[in-house]
Amino acid sequence: MLAEIITIGDEILIGQIVDTNSAWMAKQLNLIGMKVKQISSVSDDAAHIIEALQQAEKRADVILITGGLGPTKDDITKLTLARYFDMGFRRDEETLQHVTDIFARLNRPMIDLNRKQADVPDRCTVIKNQNGTAPCMWFKEHGKIYVSMPGVPFEMMYLMEEEIIPRLKKAFQLPAIFHKTILTANIGESFLATEIETIEDQLPPHIKLAYLPRLGQVRLRLSGTGTDEKLLHEEVESYAQQIITRISKYVVAEEDIALEKALLDQMKKRKLTLSTAESCTGGYIAHLITQHAGSSAVYMGGGVTYSNELKMSVLGVKAETLTQFGAVSEETVREMAAGAKKHFNTDYAVAVSGIAGPDGGTPEKPVGTVWIAVANRYRVVTRLCVFGNKRAQNIERSAIAALSMILNELRQDED
Structure with missing residues (x-):
C-alpha cells in the first residue's frame, strides 16, 4: 500500500518555513506498514495543485495533503479540491458550531470569512479539527483516498494520530513492519559495509539494510516487512545481534537515538x-x-x-x-x-x-x-x-x- 504526501504553500518553496510535517507524517505511515512513494511541495496555485494531484493518483493509493485551508484568499486548497473532483459546496453545521464556539470562547467577533471555514466540498467526509477552525476533509474519489488537513503542525499531528491513522488501518489490510536501528561511531560507511558484508549478503528479500551516515557516525537500519509481526520482530532482531556482535567496538546504541x-x-x-x-x-x-x-x-x-x-x-x-x-x-x-x-x-x-x-x-x-x-x-x-x-x-x-x-x-x- 503506497501513500503520497503533498504540502501546499508558497512559504515552503521560498524557504520561509521548513516542511517538518512531511517527515513526521512519513514516519507515522511507516509505523503502520504504509510506504510513502513520494513527497511533493507545491505553490498556492490551482494549476500546480491539480497537476500534483493528477500525478500522485498515478503512484499512490492514499494522498495526504496539508496546507492552504485558512480563511484568506491565498488559501485555495479547498476550492481546488472541489474543482478537481467536480463538486459543489455545502455548509457543515457541526463545523460551523465548532468555529462559533471557538470565537465565543476567545470573546472575538466572527465575520463571514470565519463562517466560510464551515463550507466544504459536498461529497467529502468532514473530520472535526479539535484544535483549530479548518476542518479535515476525507475524500474517496477516483478509486483513491485523499485527505486534506491543516498545515499547522499541532493540528495536523492530532488529526493524524486520533483520526487518520485509525481510519487508514481500518480501510486497508496493512503488512507488519519492524525497524531496528544500530548507532555506530568512529568507523566510516565503506569500512562498516566491508565488516558486515557477509551478514548483509545473507539477508532475506523481506529484510533490507540501510546505511545512514552523518558526521562522525553511521546508523544501520534493518527494516523488515511481513504478515506475522512476532516472527518478523524475532527475525530482524536475530540479524541485528549478528551485526552488533561483529562490530561491537563501534556500536554506541542499539536504538534510534542521537x-x-x-x-x-x-x-x-x-x-x-x-x-x-x-x-x-x-x-x-x-x-x-x-x-x-x-x-x-x-x-x-x-x-x-x-x-x-x-x-x-x-x-x-x-x-x-x-x-x-x-x-x-x-x-x-x-x-x-x-x-x-x-x-x-x-x-x-x-x-x-x-x-x-x-x-x-x-x-x-x-x-x-x-x-x-x-x-x-x-x-x-x-x-x-x-x-x-x-x-x-x-x-x-x-x-x-x-x-x-x-x-x-x-x-x-x-x-
Whole structure:
C-alpha cells in the first residue's frame, strides 16, 4: 500500500518555513506498514495543485495533503479540491458550531470569512479539527483516498494520530513492519559495509539494510516487512545481534537515538558526571547535551572559555602554556580538560579548542584545526582533528568528535 504526501504553500518553496510535517507524517505511515512513494511541495496555485494531484493518483493509493485551508484568499486548497473532483459546496453545521464556539470562547467577533471555514466540498467526509477552525476533509474519489488537513503542525499531528491513522488501518489490510536501528561511531560507511558484508549478503528479500551516515557516525537500519509481526520482530532482531556482535567496538546504541543521548544514557547508568570546556564550539556541545530531558543527572555544567583570559581564570590554564604553544594546541586542551574536571568536580570533562574559520588560520594551524581532550580519573587523552574551511561544519564535526571520544573512553574504562 503506497501513500503520497503533498504540502501546499508558497512559504515552503521560498524557504520561509521548513516542511517538518512531511517527515513526521512519513514516519507515522511507516509505523503502520504504509510506504510513502513520494513527497511533493507545491505553490498556492490551482494549476500546480491539480497537476500534483493528477500525478500522485498515478503512484499512490492514499494522498495526504496539508496546507492552504485558512480563511484568506491565498488559501485555495479547498476550492481546488472541489474543482478537481467536480463538486459543489455545502455548509457543515457541526463545523460551523465548532468555529462559533471557538470565537465565543476567545470573546472575538466572527465575520463571514470565519463562517466560510464551515463550507466544504459536498461529497467529502468532514473530520472535526479539535484544535483549530479548518476542518479535515476525507475524500474517496477516483478509486483513491485523499485527505486534506491543516498545515499547522499541532493540528495536523492530532488529526493524524486520533483520526487518520485509525481510519487508514481500518480501510486497508496493512503488512507488519519492524525497524531496528544500530548507532555506530568512529568507523566510516565503506569500512562498516566491508565488516558486515557477509551478514548483509545473507539477508532475506523481506529484510533490507540501510546505511545512514552523518558526521562522525553511521546508523544501520534493518527494516523488515511481513504478515506475522512476532516472527518478523524475532527475525530482524536475530540479524541485528549478528551485526552488533561483529562490530561491537563501534556500536554506541542499539536504538534510534542521537549520539549525545547514547552518551547520557551510558553515563547515567554508571552514575558518572560530565563537564565541558569549549572554545571554538561556543557551547554547542553543552547545547546538544542539555536538549535532552534528564541530562542534569549527568551534565553538571561547563564554560565557554573563548578568550585566553577565561581559559586561565576559569580553567586554570597556565599563561606560559598559552604563550609557548598557543590556544589551539594539545598542551592547552589538556589543561582545559583537567581544569574543567577539577573546577566542576566531575568524573569526566571534555575540552575543545580550534580554528572554526573562515579566517584565523596560519600555515602551521590552518582553518579546521581542532584539538580535543577528554579527562577522567585515570588519564587525559587528546586528539588532533583537521576539518575543512566551513565554520558551521567545523563546529558540528568538533562536537561529534568530542562526544565520540568520551564514548570511547567510557568503553576503555569499562574494559
